[in-house]
Amino acid sequence: MRRTARAAVCCSVLVVLLAVLGGCRIPGTAGSVTVLGPWTGREQAEFTRALDEFTAQTGIRVDFQGTRALGEVLSSGLRDGTPPDVAVLPSIGDLPRYGDRLEPLDDVLDRGWTAEHSRQWQDLARVGGGPIRAVPVHVNLKSMIWFPPGVPPPSDAAELDELSRSLRESGMAPWCVGMSASATSGWPGTDWIEDLLLRQSGPEVYRQWIAGELPWTSPQVRQAWETWQRFAGSGQVRGGRIAALLTEFQDASRPMSADPPQCLLEHQGSFMAGVHAARGEPEADFARFPGFTPEHPDSAGTWEVSADVAGMFRDTPQARELIRFLVSRRAQEIWAAGEAFSANSAVPADAYRTPSGRRIAAVLTDGRDRLCLDGSDLMPSPMRDAFQRAVLEHLSDPTRLDALLHALDRIRAQLPKHQFTDRACGG
Structure with a gap:
C-alpha cells in the first residue's frame, strides 16, 4: 500500500509539472526525423544550433548526417529504400535529378512562407515548373x-x-x-x-x-x-x-x-x-x-545568387514540421548569427553582425533587385x-x-x- 501511495504521489507531481511547463518538450517524445545535409565543420555546427532549437520547441529528435558526398549517400539511400526524411541539397539545380521522389511542399508551407519571402524566391522555388519541391534554407549573394x-x-x-x-x-x-x-x-x-x-x-x-x-x-x-x-x-x-x-x-x-x-x-x-x-x-x-x-x-x-534547399523525401508529420521550421524567422535568425544569409525578409537587420552583412541581406530579401540563380x-x-x-x-x-x-x-x-x-x- 505504501508503494502504491508513493507512486500515486509521483504521478500527481508529474502531471502538475507538465501542466506548469506547458510547451516544454522532452526530446524524442514527439517522434524523430532524419536529415541529410552537405555541411561539415563550422557550417554543420551552425545548422545543428538551429536543429537544437527545433527539438526544444517541438520535442522532435533530429538525427542529422553531414557529408560532402551528399549525392552519393542520397542516391544509395534511395536505391535501398532508406532515404532520409529531409535532405538539404546544395543547389536548386539538383531538383530534376530526384523528380517525383521529392514530396510536394505546397500544402506543407504555411502563410509565413509567402509573407516572409519575396515573390522572386517564391518563383525560384518553382524552377522547372509544377509544385514546390524544395525551399531555400541558406542562400548566398554572388556577383x-x-x-x-x-x-x-x-x-x-x-x-x-x-x-x-x-x-x-x-x-x-x-x-x-x-x-x-x-x-x-x-x-x-x-x-x-x-x-x-x-x-x-x-x-x-x-x-x-x-x-x-x-x-x-x-x-x-x-x-x-x-x-x-x-x-x-x-x-x-x-x-x-x-x-x-x-x-x-x-x-x-x-x-x-x-x-x-x-x-x-x-x-x-x-x-x-x-x-x-x-x-x-x-x-x-x-x-x-x-x-x-x-x-x-x-x-x-x-x-547572381545560389541556394541550399531543403526537400522532403518521406512525408511524415515530423518532416513537415521541420520544413516549416527551417524557413521560419526563428531558424533563420540562428543562421544569421553564424554569418550565414537568409532569404527570409522577416529576419531583422541586426541579426547580421556587420554592415556588409546587413547590406548583403538587404539585396537578398528586399525584392528590389532581380535575382538570377x-x-x-x-x-x-x-x-x-x-x-x-x-x-x-x-x-x-x-x-x-x-x-x-x-x-x-x-x-x-x-x-x-x-x-x-x-x-x-x-x-
Whole structure:
C-alpha cells in the first residue's frame, strides 16, 4: 500500500509539472526525423544550433548526417529504400535529378512562407515548373567583388579597369584567385563566366544558355570567356595562372589581409564573410561586379545568387514540421548569427553582425533587385562537371578556347532536353 501511495504521489507531481511547463518538450517524445545535409565543420555546427532549437520547441529528435558526398549517400539511400526524411541539397539545380521522389511542399508551407519571402524566391522555388519541391534554407549573394576597407569601390567597368591598371603599375597583381575545390575544382571560374554573360548579354540570353538552347560557341558565350581571360591574364592574378589553379578557393583571399597586401580584389560569394570572420580578419567591403563592355540594359540591378534547399523525401508529420521550421524567422535568425544569409525578409537587420552583412541581406530579401540563380548549379551534372573542367583547362592554356567550347557543345547536344531548366531568374 505504501508503494502504491508513493507512486500515486509521483504521478500527481508529474502531471502538475507538465501542466506548469506547458510547451516544454522532452526530446524524442514527439517522434524523430532524419536529415541529410552537405555541411561539415563550422557550417554543420551552425545548422545543428538551429536543429537544437527545433527539438526544444517541438520535442522532435533530429538525427542529422553531414557529408560532402551528399549525392552519393542520397542516391544509395534511395536505391535501398532508406532515404532520409529531409535532405538539404546544395543547389536548386539538383531538383530534376530526384523528380517525383521529392514530396510536394505546397500544402506543407504555411502563410509565413509567402509573407516572409519575396515573390522572386517564391518563383525560384518553382524552377522547372509544377509544385514546390524544395525551399531555400541558406542562400548566398554572388556577383560580388570583395576588397579591403578603404579601397574606393568601383561603381562601373571603367572604374574597375582603372583600379586594376593602377594596381598593376604599382607592382601588385589586382586579383586574388583560387580554383581548387577537391572534386568540384573550377567552380569559382564558372561564377566569373556566368556573371559576365549575365552582365553583358542580359537575363534572357542567360536563360537560353542555361536551358541548353544557346550554344557554347555563340558570340555571347564566347565574349564572356574572352572577357574573363582579361581578368585572368598576365599580371592580373597573384602568383599567375598556376598559382590560381593550385590555390584552395577559401584561401585565395588570405593575401588581401597580409601586411603589405599582395592582391586587393576577389570575385567571390557572400559566404566569404564567414570565412573572413573565422580567420579573425578585418571586415572586407564589397561592390557589385560590373563586368566589362557596356552592360546590357536588362542587367541593371541584377545579381547572381545560389541556394541550399531543403526537400522532403518521406512525408511524415515530423518532416513537415521541420520544413516549416527551417524557413521560419526563428531558424533563420540562428543562421544569421553564424554569418550565414537568409532569404527570409522577416529576419531583422541586426541579426547580421556587420554592415556588409546587413547590406548583403538587404539585396537578398528586399525584392528590389532581380535575382538570377547560379547558372552552373542549374545545369545537368554532366554539363556542370564539363564546365568546371573547361575552366581549369582554359586557365592553364587560353589558346584552346575554340576546342573547349566545341567540346562543351557536344556534351550539351547529348543531354536530354528535360534535364535542363528554362527558369533562371526571379521576377
